[in-house]
Amino acid sequence: MSPKVSEAHKEQRRADILQAAEKVFAEHGYEKTTMKHIMDEANVSRGGLYLYFSSKEDVFETLLEEDILSYQEKMRKHLQSETNNTSYWHTLLTTLYGNEKHENMAIGPASSTILEFFITGRNDEERRSYGKKRYTLAIQMYIDIIEKGKESGEFSQEAQSDMIARSIVAFTDGVFLDYTIVGNEDVKMNEQIKYFTHYLAFALGVKQT
Template identity: 35%
Template sequence: MAPKVSEEYKEKKRQDLLKSAMACFAEKGYQTATIDDIVTHSGMSKGAFYNYFSSKEEIYLTLLKQSVYLSFQKLREAIQSKETAKEKLKHVFDIYSNLDFTKKSIQNHRVQIEFWIIASRNDNLIDHMKTHAKVFHDFLIEIIEEGQKKSEFSKDIKSADVSEIFWAITDGLFLHMLVEKDEFPMKRLYQTAGKMILKYLEK
């Protein structure tokens, strides 16, 4: 009889495959990287891969879900001590403008932007991307509407529009940062964008 494999062991192997997939996507790009690349990087067999994931698409979507959950939890925790909606929103801007862009984080952003472009041609994938993006959009809408209820922000402004603008600016700045790298003044531009949005909300 084969020895029983513990849930902890299986989860470790699953996480090893996820780490290998991200490394391969970052190095070669999502479209170019193959399941064989992921398997080779992980040191596991192809059969083992299919015990955990059915496709390259599934492993990417799992990475995306994991990343969204962790990022969202950090944002939620970061604003808990802030009393006003303005303080919460400003703190969100500060978090993004002060991100430490290590080689690993830059690679992660590159993979995510690449996958957005790929997903735009695939209705199934774009539905997944929209679902994950909605988590962040709703988070910002919640803060803005709290500020409107407390008369911190103008009630005439559409909170959903401001949220869309904020995340569009975020994605755009990340894209330019990936192209221009160290020459791109990410922090200064993000701080400027934050000030502009806050000023608009307070009209």
Template identity: 40%
Template structure:
């Protein structure tokens, strides 16, 4: 009789597949990735991997979902810091230390989105992803208002969309050109200045 596999162990297996898949996607790209890649990378049979994920698309979307959960946890941590604004600023300042081309997974996401942008069934998926991100930042900025840190000059939803547009745009740019080419550090400084104005950050 085979030993019973606990739910905790199943979840660990699932996470190990997701972590391996994310690295392989980042290295090979979405289109070049095949399920055999992750089967070879983890200590599971083909049937074992397919018992968790039905195909490449399912696996990739599960990686994105896992990243969404980490993103949500990060937003919650920001909300519970002594200064939401200082914590946000520190995050963007840390981006300056990331080397060119280091964030290779961004390129894979763009590849996936472009491949599926004409698939009617994906329209709701992409819309929901954008709404999810917007809602997270709206909630975070509202926490800042409640804490007395922010006095927004614009609707917080508009500010959240501005935030997402800048963040996505600057990281997409670094897929194709160097940070030096776009004057990355100055762009970050300008963005933080504008964001502080929009949010009405109270100066201490």
């Protein structure tokens, strides 16, 4: 239903395809998802789909790009918001574990698929460097928070921002990996997070709430 259409319409179509793709990627994972899956979910023909994206990888990388943008946006807001400025410890916790309602970490099928994408592509130079970019970004984000907390006197001056940031990423990646493979119940995620939080408080020199 549409030739020689407006730019807006094309944008919409593209967005629809991406939304459909996101769904099937979450459902089947990266490797098992095929262009056919996306076509069916998005109600678009083969030819139509290839008009917008040149390959499965193209589709997925577009989603990744969106994901990283929204992530940075969220981060930016977090650090700017005035309510959070009062406690970097609180900022750290919400960044780690989701929002105030004590939600779990941002864990879900999408994240598992991203993991899969980078692991199966670990021998591909391009994917590798993209993975590094994401990793570095995450580390830097935590470093920023910790540094600000040190400046404000909330965290101990002895805290090694870089190593603590890396520990956070390693631990969350690990819990998340175990969760992906083994499932929530068996990993006792919530308890592990609580346990790790104690350690973090210790390492940063914060008295726990």
